[in-house]
Amino acid sequence: MSHGKFKWRLTAIIAMIALVLGGCSGEPFLSTLTPQGENAEVLFDLMMLATGIMTLVTLVVIIIFIYVSLKFRRTKERENLIPKQVEGSHKLEIIWTVIPIILLLVLAVPTVAATINLSADKDSIPENALQVNVTGKLYWWEFEYPSEEIITSQDLVIPAGERVYLKLKAGDVKHSFWVPAIAGKMDTNTDNDNYMWIHAYEPGMFYGKCAELCGPSHALMDFKVRVLSKGDYEKWVANMKQPTEVPTDNVAQTGQEIFAKSCAGCHAVESNDPRPAAGRLAPNLSNFADRERVAGIKEMTPENINAWLADPETIKPGNKMTNTYNLNPEEIEAVTQYLLTLSKENK
Ligand SMILES: [Cu+2]
Structure with a gap:
C-alpha cells in the first residue's frame, strides 16, 4: 500500500x-457517561474507579519498563555482566502478590456494596412507592401502572426525584431493559419477574434500548423515559385516566371505523385496557399522538405514520403487525388522521 x-x-x-x-x-x-440518575451515577463511579486503577497499573508498568530499559541497557562496560539472580525471592513474591490483592479489594468492596445497594426484589418495594410493570415484547415495551390502572406503551413516564420500582417481564422472548443515562440493565425473562428501581434526578427525556439480542429488529426496539416534575406527573396521570375522546373530524371518524374493524383486536385506545397482560397483543395507543416517535424510531409525522401503516415490515423487520391487515392508501390516511387525535395532553 x-x-x-x-x-x-x-x-x-x-x-x-x-x-x-x-x-x-x-x-x-x-450515555452512561452523563449519568442523570442515582443508579447510573453509582455505575459511573464504579467505572471511574476501575478505569483509575487500570490507568495507575499501566502507568507504573510503563514507567518501570522505560526506567529499567534505560538504566540497564547494554553498554561496553557491562558487556559480559550477569545481573543479580532473584529467582525464588520471598520479598519479590510477596510484593507482586500483595499489590494485586489490594487493588482487587479496592475494586471488589465498592462493587459488591453497589450490587447490594442497587438490587431490588418483591419485598423491598416500599408501601407507597410508585410501581410500574414493564413488559418487553417483539419489538415494543408496555408500561402498566397497577395502582393508577393505566397502561401505556413505548414511553415510560415517571416523576423526578424519587425511586420508581419496576417489575420486569418478557411477553415472548428474552429482552433487556436499559436506560443508559438513568439506570443499568435488567433482563426481562418469560418465566420469572425481575425487579429494579430507577431514580431520575431531574425532568427530561431519556432514551432506552433493548439490550438483549431478540430478533431482526432488536436494534430498533427503542423506548423513552419521560421524567416529569411531581406536579406534571400527577397531571399526566389524571389526563391518562380520562376516557379517550371521539374524533370530531370526518376523515378521523372514518379512520376510527376502519380502526375498529382492522386494528382494535390487538390495539387498545383506552388507557385502562381491561384485557389480561397475555391478551394485550400490541401497543396501547391511548396517548399515541403524544409520543415523540412512530413505532419507537421514526419522527412523529403524518407521513411516517402512513409509511408505517403501509409497510411496517421494511421499517421494523419481523414485527408482529406485518400482514395483519390490508388497507388502501385512502384508508391508511384516514387511520393516520384518527391516530393523531389520540392525545391525553394539554387538557
Ligand atoms: Cu432486543
Whole structure:
C-alpha cells in the first residue's frame, strides 16, 4: 500500500471511531457517561474507579519498563555482566502478590456494596412507592401502572426525584431493559419477574434500548423515559385516566371505523385496557399522538405514520403487525388522521 493511501485509510478509521464515540454522548441522553440518575451515577463511579486503577497499573508498568530499559541497557562496560539472580525471592513474591490483592479489594468492596445497594426484589418495594410493570415484547415495551390502572406503551413516564420500582417481564422472548443515562440493565425473562428501581434526578427525556439480542429488529426496539416534575406527573396521570375522546373530524371518524374493524383486536385506545397482560397483543395507543416517535424510531409525522401503516415490515423487520391487515392508501390516511387525535395532553 502506498504511503498516501495508508494515511487516507487511517484518517477514515479515526473519523469513524470519532463518529461512533460521538454517538455515546450528547442529548437526548443515551450515555452512561452523563449519568442523570442515582443508579447510573453509582455505575459511573464504579467505572471511574476501575478505569483509575487500570490507568495507575499501566502507568507504573510503563514507567518501570522505560526506567529499567534505560538504566540497564547494554553498554561496553557491562558487556559480559550477569545481573543479580532473584529467582525464588520471598520479598519479590510477596510484593507482586500483595499489590494485586489490594487493588482487587479496592475494586471488589465498592462493587459488591453497589450490587447490594442497587438490587431490588418483591419485598423491598416500599408501601407507597410508585410501581410500574414493564413488559418487553417483539419489538415494543408496555408500561402498566397497577395502582393508577393505566397502561401505556413505548414511553415510560415517571416523576423526578424519587425511586420508581419496576417489575420486569418478557411477553415472548428474552429482552433487556436499559436506560443508559438513568439506570443499568435488567433482563426481562418469560418465566420469572425481575425487579429494579430507577431514580431520575431531574425532568427530561431519556432514551432506552433493548439490550438483549431478540430478533431482526432488536436494534430498533427503542423506548423513552419521560421524567416529569411531581406536579406534571400527577397531571399526566389524571389526563391518562380520562376516557379517550371521539374524533370530531370526518376523515378521523372514518379512520376510527376502519380502526375498529382492522386494528382494535390487538390495539387498545383506552388507557385502562381491561384485557389480561397475555391478551394485550400490541401497543396501547391511548396517548399515541403524544409520543415523540412512530413505532419507537421514526419522527412523529403524518407521513411516517402512513409509511408505517403501509409497510411496517421494511421499517421494523419481523414485527408482529406485518400482514395483519390490508388497507388502501385512502384508508391508511384516514387511520393516520384518527391516530393523531389520540392525545391525553394539554387538557
Ligand atoms: Cu432486543
